[in-house]
Amino acid sequence: MKTVATFAAGALVASVARAQVVQWDIHRRQTETKLTRRQDGTVTEVITNEKLKGGYFASCTVGTPGQNLTLQLDTGSSDIWVPSIDESDSKSFLVVGENEFSISYVDGSHSKGDYIAETFEIGGATLTNLTMGLGINTDIPYGLVGVGYVASEAIVDSTRSTSSAYDNLPLLMQKQGLIATNAYSLWLNDLDASTGSILFGGIDTEKYHGDLTRINIYKDSRSGVFSSFTVALTSVQASSSSGTDSLAAEFPIPVILDSGTTFSYLPTELAEQIWQEVGAVYYDEVSLALLPCDMENSQGHFSFGFGGSGGPMINVTMDELVLPLTSGSRSIPLPDGPNAGQAACQFGIQNFSSSSTSFLLGDTFLRSAYVVYDLVNNEIAIAPTDFNATTSNVVAFPSEGAQIPSATAAPNQAEVTQGGSLTTPSYGASGGFQDDKESAASIPPPLDLSRIAVIGASMGLITVGSGFFLLF
Template sequence: MAPQPLLAYYAVLAVALFPCSSFALASPKVVSFDLQRREVFIDDAPEHPLRRRANTVGATLYNAQSNLLYLVNATIGTPGQQFSLQLDTGSSDIWIPWVRSLACSQKGRCITGAYDAAASSTFADVAEDQFTISYVDKTRIEGDYINETFAIGGATLKDMTMGLAKASSEQDTTSPFQGIVGVGFDTGEPLYAQTGITYPNVVSQFKAQGFIATRAYSLWLNDRESNSGNMLFGGIDYSKFNGDLTILPLQSDTRGGGVSSFTVVLDNFNVVGANKKVQYASNLTIPVILDSGTTLTYLPDSIANAIATGVGAVSNANYGVVVPCDVTNSPATFNFQFGNANGPTIISEISQFVLPFPANIPTPRFRNGKVACRWGILPSGENPNLFGDTFLRSAYVVYNIDGAQVGIAQTNFNVTKEDIREISATSSLPGATSTASGAAQQTHSGAIYLTGGGGGLAGATATAVETATGTFDLGSSTATSTGQGGGKKGAAGHVQPPSKSFISAIAFASIAFFAMAGGSMVIFI
């Protein structure tokens, strides 16, 4: 039970959180965020450009490779204080670092924004010491609920409720203390789990204040090499995908029986090799969460381990789970079928799961001279199955909160045109051709926050990585891996591909440390 002042606040001021005034936009009524890829290092604060184009409200979202985050520019307060916040479909709250917190007193930790209540004329403390949120990686954030003016993408929201983070359980004192803007369900808020009460989060406020007609948005991350992408609240851009848009019903969770996450059913998975033959297949019915706040893709241990064996991934004490970078050139694909046996299949190029190390990491090599890259699929272990950015780049996904459904289609990479249609009906998506039913109840509930994967320690000396031979037909390598500064080419040492227990241990270490360290590269063992 929450303390009475918080309950009383929401009982008395619930109407105030849904302003009567609205802001009418030209048709289609959407709020659009233009995405850009960018590396952000701990000592390199991002810029805060804002762009606006006709008939949309736009802002820049950065893919911060070194910290493995998607960041959106926002201003909070009056006058506006600038922030870069992680955009996360796996959680539901906005929270921002407090300028006087211990974390922000440590040099370089709050480079993406820290809030100063004394500098804002619109600050209101809703409930002191009542905000608390815990994530999958065990990170715990505590502070106050506040009301403030929140401007994002050219849209200004009045009386936006958010958390002011005064304390964190993070032990690392060098990684960024990064705020989040969660765009999940109101029922995904920790306040709901604690009291049964919700407040309108940013998606609900977009609708309540007239910027969009229904609580729905579309996500297009584009491919791994691109520096452009888009997130569109209230609409669908039909130029960004090919084929049919298929509806997938969202699955309920075991706690409460309601829908509180973007969980869909994965019905089938297979690997198609360079020879166009199936190298691996798994028929299954499991819940997976489509989560933009997660960098990698997390599958059941047996599947993740089989894939790692097939592609020749190895677990390294310094760098995590790695593969030769020239695997990027393979024509092999991962095929994900959703819903049921007749459901949509998203085909992902293997290159989307091969992640180069950031520029501030010494280039690791295998003992046979090949350059190593991070591998983008890890075991989920006891955590939920998560389909993060490494998968989402291949899919155009429409997240429909009001309709308790998602729409999914094969993405079109590197498209420059637009064909935007407004989502005006609560329970339907314009142009969707079918619904793929399927049932797999979600056992997880609560916020998701897993941003990292295998990596190395910035400033460390690169060491040779043992080599393993994959079992999948990936085709012959077409890239030559020499790299800056060369590197001594030694005999190809051999180790077995990672065992289930070892790769799970590496994955657990990377999950725990990376989410706490904001994705910074670390030595795990």
């Protein structure tokens, strides 16, 4: 999980429960809570997304009687953990691992305490004896709902043994009969959308365009187990009115699809080509690539291909990649270069320079894709999202281990190998990216980037010891 200091999260709204399907809906800037139950038995839980902090947050109830908490949803981790609450008031509270819960993050934050078993409710759908962490000693103001593989639970990292794993949220949902199999679909919707959803146990055929295409999830090469949603990124293209460039990299690139990460992080050589296409410049003062805010109006886009030829292709437009950068209520101007003085924004694609660090496709990518995570068959299905879809057609997985409904396999995954052209692109598309946009907004007053201490910290909440290993 990785967050950015300039992104905000809010509260939550509504829930609905469906037999064999559990859905959490995502709302932005919502303040009231509303629960509804439909005749078909589905459960919808509303979570909030706001631009000024990273993440999608869910309203949950813990304990007996239940206490309402707001927790961050994260496909990049596997534990639920909650800040310490008044556990003496809960009749169902049970410590199952005293002082055994411990997570540290690369930004220096942490959460430590006990493992507990508790009642956990998501809008009318109730799980009993769910194991979760209790953050007794933590400097993080909110907890997390991790929905990844059990092999990446904090206790497994601590003991260095998968035998320590417990049934986490999606697995216990399946075992307690809420869903038929350990799988879910993610529809984040666009950056300014008021609704989106994570749907456990099914897909919604009205939330994407075209067809779902299945690609393989890859094992951790060191441990030999499935521990993250790592897939093969096999191409990136830049397209605008002035042309199309196939960008050069050592494809395939193993990337983790992680909803707990605000930005997307790619190898430096690839990120720099993307920056050149859009005119983004990296600034050491804030450890970020920045660009003029009016680039959100550019008509150019990037196409991300997966699983080799014939695999899914997702287009990400510039309005999903340009994110605010402010100091309080004050815009920050770019300090130099051809765009000096124009309002600066963060670019949604940043870089990692070391293969020891995970390459990640976070929310700046995931909003443009409808993604189905199948933790039983170890596959992910992807299709272009249908932004702001107003209809729904939920199809449940019929049984444990059933394949993703309505999805076909990418035809040439067996041919995905290390290699590929490293020819420098012509950057023929760059002119269109920078010309096909509205003119810049008014120039903000000067502000020294070096004096902004927090902005751009973009420190990741990545569990210490959960390193990244090349897979291809």
